[in-house]
Amino acid sequence: MTRRLRYSLITAFWLVCGMAAASGLQVSPITLTLPPTQNADGLWLSNTGDNVVSAQIRVYRWTQEGFEDKLTPSRGLLVSPPMLQLPAEGRQLIRAIRAGAPPNGAGAVQEAYRIIIDELPVDTQGKKGLQFVLRYSVPIFVQPAGEPPIAPQLRWAVRDEAGTAFLEVANSGGSHAQLADLSFTDTAGRRTAVHAGLLGYVLPGAKMRWALKPAAATFTAGGSWEAMINGNTAQQNIQTADSPR
Known part of the structure; x- marks a missing residue:
C-alpha cells in the first residue's frame, strides 16, 4: 500500500481528548545520508515538555510517480527502537540501519526513504478538550556503491x-x-x-x-x-x- 506524502516536515493533528497541550517532542537532525561504507546512523528524539511522550517510528521507501510522492512500507531500512516512551527532559537515540547492500551496478542512483515519527496521544482519562500531537517525516538517502552519484541534473x-x-x-x-x-x-x-x-x-x-x-x-x-x-x-x-x- 502506498501513501502520499505532504512536504511539511511536521504535520500537526488536533485530537478531541483532554486539555489543549503543546508537545515537547523534538527530532535532530532533520535529514540523514548514508554513504555506501556506512550501514547505520542515528536520530535523536528529545522531550522538552513536562509529560511523558510516547512515539511510534516507521520506515517507508520514498518514490515519486505522476507528480506525486509515494510512500511504501519497506524493510530496506530498519529502525531501532520502533516504539518508545520519553520521560520529561529525556533523550533517545533512534538507529536507522541499512538492511542490505547499497545500490550498485551501472547507473545506480541514490535511494530515498522516509522515517515517520508519530507522537501518540496520551490517555487523558475522559477530560474534554484538544491535544496537540506531532508527526515528523525525516528524509533518509542511501548513497550507491562505487563512484559518488551524479549530482542533480x-x-x-x-x-x-x-x-x-x-x-x-x-x-x-x-x-x-x-x-x-x-x-x-x-x-x-x-x-x-x-x-x-x-x-x-x-x-x-x-x-x-x-x-x-x-x-x-x-x-x-x-x-x-x-x-x-x-x-x-x-x-x-x-x-x-x-x-x-
Whole structure:
C-alpha cells in the first residue's frame, strides 16, 4: 500500500481528548545520508515538555510517480527502537540501519526513504478538550556503491493551464534535489518572489510539479529562476509551454 506524502516536515493533528497541550517532542537532525561504507546512523528524539511522550517510528521507501510522492512500507531500512516512551527532559537515540547492500551496478542512483515519527496521544482519562500531537517525516538517502552519484541534473519548465502557472522540474541526475526560496527574473530584469522556504524535493529520475501563486503571464520566455538547491543558491533557465507533456 502506498501513501502520499505532504512536504511539511511536521504535520500537526488536533485530537478531541483532554486539555489543549503543546508537545515537547523534538527530532535532530532533520535529514540523514548514508554513504555506501556506512550501514547505520542515528536520530535523536528529545522531550522538552513536562509529560511523558510516547512515539511510534516507521520506515517507508520514498518514490515519486505522476507528480506525486509515494510512500511504501519497506524493510530496506530498519529502525531501532520502533516504539518508545520519553520521560520529561529525556533523550533517545533512534538507529536507522541499512538492511542490505547499497545500490550498485551501472547507473545506480541514490535511494530515498522516509522515517515517520508519530507522537501518540496520551490517555487523558475522559477530560474534554484538544491535544496537540506531532508527526515528523525525516528524509533518509542511501548513497550507491562505487563512484559518488551524479549530482542533480534539473530541467525546468512552466506550464500555463487556464492562467495558472505550474512549475515542472525533472531530475535526470543520480541524487535528489531539495528546492527552496524560488524567485524568477524576466528578460527586463524584473524579479518576482515565487516561493519562500521549502518547495519540495525531486528524486533521481523523477519529475515533480507545483502550482505557483504568480499568474502564468509572469513567467515569460527567456527568464531565469534562482533557487536554493540542496542548500546552495543556483540559477536555472526555463522553458515555457501551454500544457504539460
